[in-house]
Amino acid sequence: MPGTVVAAVQRLPLLSGESWKRLIRALVLLFKRSLENPQVAELFRFIFLGTIVETSRVIGVKMVSFVNSFFLVKASFKQGELSYEWVSAYLEQHKVWNKSRTFRVIARNGRNITNRDMALAGNEDGYPDPVYEPSVSEPELFWWRGRHWITISKDEKEGASTLTLQVWSRNRSVLDEFIKEAREQYKTSQTPPPRIDYDWSQSLIVAHFNQADFSYDWVLDYLQSENVMADANEFTVSTKQNDVGWNREDPNQLVRYVPSSNTKQRLCWRGNWMQVEFVIGYEDSNGRTSGGSINITLHSTDRTLLTTFIDAARVHYTQASISRVTVHLTDNYGSWARAVTKNRRAFSTLILPTGVKETLLADAKEFLASEEWYTFAGVPHRRGYLLYGEPGTGKSSTIHAIAGELGLEIYFISLAAPGIDDYTLGRLIRDTPSRCILLIEDIDCAFPSREEDEDEEPLLDSKGNPIPREPVPPRSQVTLAGLLNVLDSVASEEGRLTFATTNHIEALDPALIRPGRMDLKIQYGLATTEQLEQMFDRFYPYNAELADDAGPAIGCYYDSSVAPPLPRVRLSAEALLSLGTQFAAAVPPSRYSIAQLQGYLLSWKNDPQAALAGVGGWMERQQREKQEIEEMKKRRRREAAARREAEERLEREEERRAARGSGQASEDGEVVVDSKKKEEDSGQTSPGLGVQEIVTG
């Protein structure tokens, strides 16, 4: 061996063969000499022995672990995994750490911890309790089910713990049983699971409900109604009554506890744990909120649980809307932005000539029920209703009442709204569900409107000529072609009821109101005598239940919650009926809208006699007001016409002046000739006068 080393070293170029030999010999000599020193010899002996001991130890450990592998089953669980939570909750339950001598003392709500012995609870003062939490400790021996020894150790690295279990058995089934039991116990436990930031095992079901989608409304409404979020422990206090939260039942409560957004709240829904996170959208400069969502993580791998949850939310939403009517509104960008719910309007409160509302409702019901027939006959399953007539006669009220009666939601589009053009209109309609009411209010605003009524006398200028009416551009960016296209679109053939309202049916294009687009047209007129009677009856219903010792019968509205209570009106049913007839006779038919009369009667809510007595004076005031408004309108029109005339005169003046400069014929037939050109033509020049004006006619 030294010979080989010498030979190898000899091959190195720096030293010659002889020099190397001499060097090695010197080193060997030095080693021998140092061994003669007893201390150095002792050191070498120690090194030699140490090496032997360490080698034997390593071999021993290897042999023990080799033998152990025959008698031990080992499993480790990392924090962040669900299995870690099962095992750790199970060990807590079995008070494995109670014998520990090293604790971390933390302040927590002692009532919520699994192992009550670890909390110095018993305080009812609401202040957090000291809770003993085992810190990373020596391995614990746990005698499981009185049959098996299990060694448990907890290790903490980079902020995450790892639990290691060693089951002293040759049989792996013991470990299987242990984990199974821990899982089962976790599943049925009432202690909220930890928040999940990321499901590492990808085993849980996560569902996102985006604000722009209808399912968001269902889930939001459901969570709110079930009060399932009541277990949340992070709140935002809100004074907005339409926020999701508690205290909703008590309208006198001014604040509402809303589960904080962007935090993960745990709740138990029908025995299943789920995590709910509200993500608040961002608000743009127009105050429009978008991009919000509700994220739900189900502690389950069963997809049917999610389906059941969504179904429950949808059914609840639909049922809740039986007493309410949901109206979806658009934003300035032509998207469905938010929904408002209104109390359902009872169909009976509509005051219309006999048979009108019944016909309308029966038609809509029949349409909805005959989808199959439409398919069979190859007719697009859609139906259009046009309600037209004077303002305040009940067109919108009818549509709301029908929506409530049929349990449909209203998708409201105003063609005059900013951001609504042919493109956005098409998109909006595509985004509506199949069974709903599409309401297009004031459909005439998509057409050029007139500034004045046709029957108004024409205005005359100073020379007595009629002043042409100024064309007023349409108030909407939607074109007739766009509107027709949308009404005919395939997407609208899905059981949708389209309602359009207008005060100016005469302004509508015949193509728009032909059958197929508007199948039923209903005219709304000013109040007839029959409607007036109905109205009086609705405002002052006879109510025998309110009769007491003081009077034979009591009619009309009475609200005992008003302080001081309003005096009861003592009237018999006959007297009330007679008042109604007199009221209807006092008001000329077809002169006032129901809305106008409603405004009047509202000021006499509790006094039908005063209502009758005052109606004459009210009509006179209405007449005066109408005349004043007409006068004012006329004055404005005259002023506008005078302004237009003056502007036109000025324009003509300017044109004339400009024409003088260029020598061209003006509009009025004045011929202005460039004199220089004329002089050139005639061969003469006139140095002083640049332009000569000749006015003809």
Ligand SMILES: Nc1ncnc2c1ncn2[C@@H]1O[C@H](COP(=O)(O)OP(=O)(O)OP(=O)(O)O)[C@@H](O)[C@H]1O
């Ligand atoms: N026929 C009616 N029956 C019951 N209430 C009515 C009737 N007409 C009007 N009203 C009442 O008048 C108010 C305005 O009615 P509504 O908005 O339905 O009228 P409209 O015809 O749609 O008016 P506009 O054409 O101006 O939109 C509502 O408060 C409603 O309660």
